[in-house]
Amino acid sequence: DAMVIQNPRYQVTQFGKPVTLSCSQTLNHNVMYWYQQKSSQAPKLLFHYYDKDFNNEADTPDNFQSRRPNTSFCFLDIRSPGLGDAAMYLCAPARVAGSYNEQFFGPGTRLTVL
Amino acid sequence: DAKTTQPPSMDCAEGRAANLPCNHSTISGNEYVYWYRQIHSQGPQYIIHGLKNNETNEMASLIITEDRKSSTLILPHATLRDTAVYYCIVRVVGLTGGGNKLTFGTGTQLKVEL
Numbered sequence: 001d002a003m004v005i006q007n008p009r010y011q012v013t014q015f016g017k018p019v020t021l022s023c024s025q026t027l028n029h030n031v032m033y034w035y036q037q038k039s040s041q042a043p044k045l046l047f048h049y050y051d052k053d054f055n056n057e058a059d060t061p062d063n064f065q066s067r068r069p070n071t072s073f074c075f076l077d078i079r080s081p082g083l084g085d086a087a088m089y090l091c092a093p094a095r096v097a098g099s100y101n102e103q104f105f106g107p108g109t110r111l112t113v114l
Numbered sequence: 115d116a117k118t119t120q121p122p123s124m125d126c127a128e129g130r131a132a133n134l135p136c137n138h139s140t141i142s143g144n145e146y147v148y149w150y151r152q153i154h155s156q157g158p159q160y161i162i163h164g165l166k167n168n169e170t171n172e173m174a175s176l177i178i179t180e181d182r183k184s185s186t187l188i189l190p191h192a193t194l195r196d197t198a199v200y201y202c203i204v205r206v207v208g209l210t211g212g213g214n215k216l217t218f219g220t221g222t223q224l225k226v227e228l
Contacts, residue, residue, distance in 0.1 A: 042220055043152075043158060043218045044218075055215075090157050103160060103216065105156075105157025106157055
């Protein structure tokens with residue numbers, strides 16, 4: 001059974017048209033990470049939650065917003081997508097305890113901006 | 115977090131051991147070494163982590179030098195399915211909230227061939 005689900009798997013939007021990407025988990029992990037991965041590049045952390053505590057990366061544009069209504073669900077909102085936002089978006093709930101930080105990545109949503 | 119250096123690519127024959135090096139010469143005493151891998155079109159996958167002792171699990175072994183300035187991930191019997199980008203990451207452990215994050219570098223593209 002899938003533990004981390006991302007919907008949709010593929011999203012096509014027009015320049016400037018808002019999109020929402022969703023992530024759900026059955027792992028009940030309290031930490032949730034969101035990454036952006038462009039072609040041939042490493043995943044880049046956008047922000048993460050520790051429970052409901054939101055931690056934004058300093059270089060994440062304001063265009064990216066997030067909501068986490070409960071442990072199971074998390075959403076990434078891109079308010080006005082630009083061509084440079086075309087990428088794979090990965091969510092990763094994590095078990096964090098002491099030295100242990102195992103992130104369970106979802107399959108990702110591939111965003112295309114026309 | 116300390117910076118890591120990895121070779122951009124490596125080849126390995128199927129059935130042989132794959133030894134992936136990582137240099138982290140600026141690592142500090144409270145930083146752990148983590149390894150993740152990313153198979154094409156999938157999200158990254160946790161492999162192993164360690165502080166100073168060698169570690170082994172069902173996937174791989176992690177050998178950390180005594181001075182902790184470098185480490186080697188060993189896949190003892192590489193298969194075609196191990197073809198992936200392997201990321202070596204160092205991070206401080208024990209921080210709360212915003213400190214619990216991993217920064218992915220460029221990684222090593224491992225190609226396992228017949």
